[in-house]
Every structure is written in structure tokens, then in C-alpha cells.
Amino acid sequence: MPFNHDNMIGVRLAERLVNLRATRSWTSEALASALHDALVRFDTVDPELERGLSAWASELRTVFAADDVDGRMASVNAVLAVGVRKVQLATHDGLPPHLHFADHESGVLDRVRAMTSGGLAVFATEAGGGRMGICARQGCDCVFADVSKNGRRAYCSAACGNRDAVQRYRARSAHRR
Ligand SMILES: [Zn+2]
Numbered sequence: 001m002p003f004n005h006d007n008m009i010g011v012r013l014a015e016r017l018v019n020l021r022a023t024r025s026w027t028s029e030a031l032a033s034a035l036h037d038a039l040v041r042f043d044t045v046d047p048e049l050e051r052g053l054s055a056w057a058s059e060l061r062t063v064f065a066a067d068d069v070d071g072r073m074a075s076v077n078a079v080l081a082v083g084v085r086k087v088q089l090a091t092h093d094g095l096p097p098h099l100h101f102a103d104h105e106s107g108v109l110d111r112v113r114a115m116t117s118g119g120l121a122v123f124a125t126e127a128g129g130g131r132m133g134i135c136a137r138q139g140c141d142c143v144f145a146d147v148s149k150n151g152r153r154a155y156c157s158a159a160c161g162n163r164d165a166v167q168r169y170r171a172r173s174a175h176r177r
């Protein structure tokens with residue numbers, strides 16, 4: 001499935017904000033690099049922005065955590081209602097026409113809310129409400145958006161998939177004794 005690349009920047013930022021909290025690696029430095037990587041214009045990550053992003057990350061988590069399509073639609077609609085005020089079609093840098101959710105005039109938090117909620121809405125549409133979830137490894141709370149070919153991803157990362165396989169193997173071996 002060819003997921004829209006520009007839109008995936010918002011999805012990846014959503015994933016990253018949620019996972020910074022899930023892995024307890026939420027610091028102003030980590031936030032600054034997440035914003036930088038998502039091409040978000042900002043000066044500094046002050047405590048007020050940090051609090052705003054933290055509250056927003058817990059809203060975003062509900063989208064990944066939803067356990068069926070109806071629940072996901074409700075969560076996406078809830079973040080859209082807060083996040084997106086204006087949508088525009090744009091082309092630049094040789095890209096095909098795509099949607100822009102963030103308004104250049106808005107502050108950092110509003111732009112992050114817009115691009116993450118708008119991005120998740122487009123992704124949820126393209127993915128038929130699926131392809132999002134929480135890592136299947138016990139003890140990992142990270143979320144993921146699945147762009148794999150078969151759409152059957154269960155772990156946040158290859159590392160978690162491998163660790164889980166090792167844990168399951170050990171559990172089986174222990175039973176055999
Ligand atoms: Zn663009």
C-alpha cells in the first residue's frame with residue numbers, strides 16, 4: 001500500500017511523542033530532536049511547550065490504543081476536533097499534491113497538533129482503520145503505525161520482536177524440565 005509520504009511525517013511525529021513517554025525518555029532535548037526531525041519550526045522547548053506536548057501525546061496514544069475500527073474513528077475524530085482548523089492542498093519540492101494541516105501563522109503546539117492529528121486521520125483512512133497498535137511484547141508500551149506490505153506487524157521494533165521470541169523460547173524450555 002503506497003502511504004502518502006508527506007502525511008507520514010505527522011504520523012511518525014505522533015508515534016515518536018507517544019513513545020518518548022512510553023519509554024520514559026521524555027526530555028526537552030529529546031523533544032527538540034523529534035520536532036527537528038519532523039521539520040517543525042521552533043526556537044526552544046520551554047516548560048510550557050513541554051507540558052502542552054505531554055498532554056497532547058496522551059490524546060494521541062488513544063488513537064493507537066483503540067482496539068477496533070469504531071474506537072479508532074472516535075479517537076481520531078476527537079484529536080481532529082482539537083488539532084485541525086484549516087486544511088490546504090499544496091505542492092512543493094517536486095511533490096505531488098498533498099494536504100497541509102498546519103497553519104504557518106500558528107504557534108508550535110498548534111502546528112504539532114494539526115500535523116499529527118491530520119496525519120493520523122489520513123493514515124487511518126488509507127489503512128482502513130487498522131495498522132496501528134501497541135507493541136505485543138510484555139513490558140513494552142510503545143505504539144506503532146504499520147506500513148509493512150502485509151499489515152500484520154505486532155511489535156514496535158525488530159528488537160522487541162526478537163526479545164519476545166527469546167522470552168517465549170525460554171518459557172517453553174523451562175516447562176520441559
Ligand atoms: Zn508539504
Ligand SMILES: [Zn+2]
Pocket residue numbers: 135136137140141142155156157160
Ligand atoms: Zn516494543
